[in-house]
Amino acid sequence: MLTTEIKSGKIFVNSLPKSGTHLLLNVMELLGYREHFKDNNYTEQPESTPPIFFNYREVKKSLTQINYNPENTSQQISVGALTPLYVPASILRQWLEVIAEGKYILGHIPWTPLLSPILDDLSYHHVFIIREPRAVVASTLAFILDTGSKMPARHFLENDFKQMSPLGRLNFILEGGYAAQAGVEIKSFAEVYRSMIAWQNEPNCLFVRFEDLIGEKGGGSDDKQRDTIQRIASYLGIPCDRRNIDDKIKQIYDPSSRTFRSGKIDGWKNSLDSESIELLNKYCQPLCQEAGYEICSS
Secondary structure, three states: OOOOOOOOOEEEEEEOOOOOHHHHHHHHHHOOOEEOOOOOOOOOOHHHOOOOOEOHHHHHHHHHHOOOOOOOOOOEEEEOOOOOEEEEHHHHHHHHHHOOOOEEEEEOOOOOOOHHHHHHHOOEEEEEEEOOHHHHHHHHHHHHHHHHHOOOOOOOOHHHHHOOOHHHHHHHHHHOEEEOOOOEEEOOHHHHHHHHHHHHHOOOEEEEEHHHHOOHHHOOOHHHHHHHHHHHHHHHOOOOOHHHHHHHHHHOOOOOOOOOOOOOOOHHHHOOOHHHHHHHHHHHHHHHHHHOOOOOOO
16 A cells, blocks of 8 residues: 555545446555445444445345335435436435445446535545546446456346347447346436546546556556556545555556456457447547547547
């Protein structure tokens, strides 16, 4: 770690899935923070225990444990990316409140005006990571069919995907639709991506790019990686000089991570055929521009 002191404050690590979440989590660990469920002091009462992650599967599990019945209220926050699960803001606040100082929790929460006031009131830092949209799509396609190799449970879309052709899977992720095996409606990728990059306009959210954090091992720049780590440390109020970063920087790119796949900036180009690449380029052109990626070419 760059420091061994117990950290003040808490962190919500937010991301669009397959956008380099493992990189950001490694930075948090190097800066002295720990995942909230490690060495936790939660009570045995389910209503007082937050989910492991703020994602669709874990939040749904936690809501089931407390026998929550959906209510018709505007004070709800969408959790998850491809398909939403709505949680009352009061319950999400309760989960966030019991997490200890010096801990972080990972989640996939699209932009909402309800979340930032809660995070601010509970003294949370909010760090969000995004990735070039074509890379996200390609990584998602592979991850859905191979989740079980590293994660404790298989992806909820795996059975639906097994019944589709490769091009059919791509079209389904891009256009959305009903996943019969999973029994859920999937949003179009454009809607998903735009709902996430909207965090770049939130003043109290630190917006980080995968491409700036990956470093030379992933086809990026070590200088950009160092600068990004320093920016994160500054946002968290942690003294961090370049020498300390250089001592630990090799630990950030970690192929053993539970969600790691290829970890290369342009690696997606080798996982799709020419027809799929052409379709993906055309579809993602406006998303690249909106997210601040200057070039969206093959």
